[in-house]
Amino acid sequence: MQDEESLVRRAQQRDHEALTQLYEANFDKIYRYVAVKIGDRVEAEDITQQVFLNAIESISRFKWRGTSFSAWLYRIAHNQIVDYLRRKSKRPMVPLEKAVTRSSADPTEVAELNVDIAQLAEATKKLTKAQREVISLRFASGLSIAEVAEIMGKSQGAIKALQHSAIVSLRKILAVE
Amino acid sequence: MVKYRKEFTNILDECLERILVKGESVEQCLQSYPAFANELKPLLKTALITKKATAVAPRSEFRERARFQFRAALQEMEAKKERRGVIFGWQPRLATVVISVVIALVLASSGTIAAASNSMPDSPLYPVKLATETVQLKLATSPLSKAELYAKLSDKRVAELVRMAEKGKARHVEKVASRLNNHLSAMAMAAKANGELAMMMAGEEMPMMEAAPAMPAPQMTAEPAPATEPAPQPEPAPTKPRPVPTPKPVPAPPKIAPAPSARAPQGIAPATPQPTDPSQLAKMQQRAKLKEIMMQKAAANPQAIREALKRAPEAVKPALHQALAVADSGYEQALKALDKE
Numbered sequence: 001m002q003d004e005e006s007l008v009r010r011a012q013q014r015d016h017e018a019l020t021q022l023y024e025a026n027f028d029k030i031y032r033y034v035a036v037k038i039g040d041r042v043e044a045e046d047i048t049q050q051v052f053l054n055a056i057e058s059i060s061r062f063k064w065r066g067t068s069f070s071a072w073l074y075r076i077a078h079n080q081i082v083d084y085l086r087r088k089s090k091r092p093m094v095p096l097e098k099a100v101t102r103s104s105a106d107p108t109e110v111a112e113l114n115v116d117i118a119q120l121a122e123a124t125k126k127l128t129k130a131q132r133e134v135i136s137l138r139f140a141s142g143l144s145i146a147e148v149a150e151i152m153g154k155s156q157g158a159i160k161a162l163q164h165s166a167i168v169s170l171r172k173i174l175a176v177e
Numbered sequence: 178m179v180k181y182r183k184e185f186t187n188i189l190d191e192c193l194e195r196i197l198v199k200g201e202s203v204e205q206c207l208q209s210y211p212a213f214a215n216e217l218k219p220l221l222k223t224a225l226i227t228k229k230a231t232a233v234a235p236r237s238e239f240r241e242r243a244r245f246q247f248r249a250a251l252q253e254m255e256a257k258k259e260r261r262g263v264i265f266g267w268q269p270r271l272a273t274v275v276i277s278v279v280i281a282l283v284l285a286s287s288g289t290i291a292a293a294s295n296s297m298p299d300s301p302l303y304p305v306k307l308a309t310e311t312v313q314l315k316l317a318t319s320p321l322s323k324a325e326l327y328a329k330l331s332d333k334r335v336a337e338l339v340r341m342a343e344k345g346k347a348r349h350v351e352k353v354a355s356r357l358n359n360h361l362s363a364m365a366m367a368a369k370a371n372g373e374l375a376m377m378m379a380g381e382e383m384p385m386m387e388a389a390p391a392m393p394a395p396q397m398t399a400e401p402a403p404a405t406e407p408a409p410q411p412e413p414a415p416t417k418p419r420p421v422p423t424p425k426p427v428p429a430p431p432k433i434a435p436a437p438s439a440r441a442p443q444g445i446a447p448a449t450p451q452p453t454d455p456s457q458l459a460k461m462q463q464r465a466k467l468k469e470i471m472m473q474k475a476a477a478n479p480q481a482i483r484e485a486l487k488r489a490p491e492a493v494k495p496a497l498h499q500a501l502a503v504a505d506s507g508y509e510q511a512l513k514a515l516d517k518e
Binding site: 014016019020023027028031032035036041045048049052053056057119120135136139140142145157160161163164167168170171174176177 | 183185186187189190193197198219220222223224226227228230231232233234235236239240243244246247248250251254255
């Protein structure tokens, strides 16, 4: 944490190296978080870029008030997604199976993965907002229970319970035996 | 029962950590908790499916583009700081317009604007040129006229790129490439906005996205996407959009699929909707003309950069390569946006 804190402090002084380190450390996680939440790879790219452009624009206003830098970054991403959904509310979506593919040379793997993503995208629509958030943060971004708890402002116990209920619901929706 | 649920929730989380993070197998975990195996197994399988489905990675070309634009934004930030010291320290958008108009009016009679219009980024008059362009953009009212203007400004940026490359001024090449990226991004957005306007005027219905709140129609402007202010509250809420002055990525045009009723069966050419309103017809003609111009520019401007690359000193070549990528991608996106009828 101390490392991140000193890195962020340097970044707030417009230290390019520190800003770049924070960017590289968080880029993939934020991209996956956005991609899973909106289900469109191209739009996820634009939103991810925007998240980091907004972050460097407003990093000087970031304050350590018991929340980590990543929690702040996810909040920007969340707000960006909300804005995106608002702006695009009258536009059609590209089907997820066409939009999101994994960087893989194995076509069999890609085909199999596409099906899973399509099912997952449909399935998560039936979850509660909080359950969806836990799935995005825990599985897409690979964050720990403690990190998810911090970002969502809930206790770790509450996050574990949400994770449990989300997986139970997903199992029913996806009909996993 | 409550105690059992809590215990099970903790066991599930422990197994998830072991499987997803430490790479253990489902069977290993089930062996640790045989009493819960029947309940655990399908949930762990579901978790694995979910994890696999969410393992999407950014495309390498996007990663490169994003990295370049991030660096360009950092440089723009530095440049902005420098400009603040040089030109009045203006910041609010309205002040920018007002001051720019005043400058334009005052300087018009002296011929400074005329002189500045041909200035290069290493010239003291260059900020005047940029201010004049800002005024021109503010005066362009329709998305299409904004797109046309951005196309013209992009030509200017390419000419500047070539000149700065000849002079071996890598930093200026990078800055101009960043501005070119902004112009092309805004041009694509303006073309896109015009396309949506045309769709709505033609009465095509755009399906609502599920779970999205009912909102007014998207903004029909060429302005960059609004930024969102991170708020400290635990439950995030969308904040009021505000413009971001940093370089924006060249956005992909929205995927506007024709409404089912507008789709023609396979093998039959879709009927082109014929506007009855003369003003709409004029807009369609203007759009077609813009597309034609854009196609020429999409060929000519990247070619000019390629030519410059051949002659450029080694030091400016990386920046020129990036500029070329920006130009190729930007014109492609703008043309795609114009293709959406």
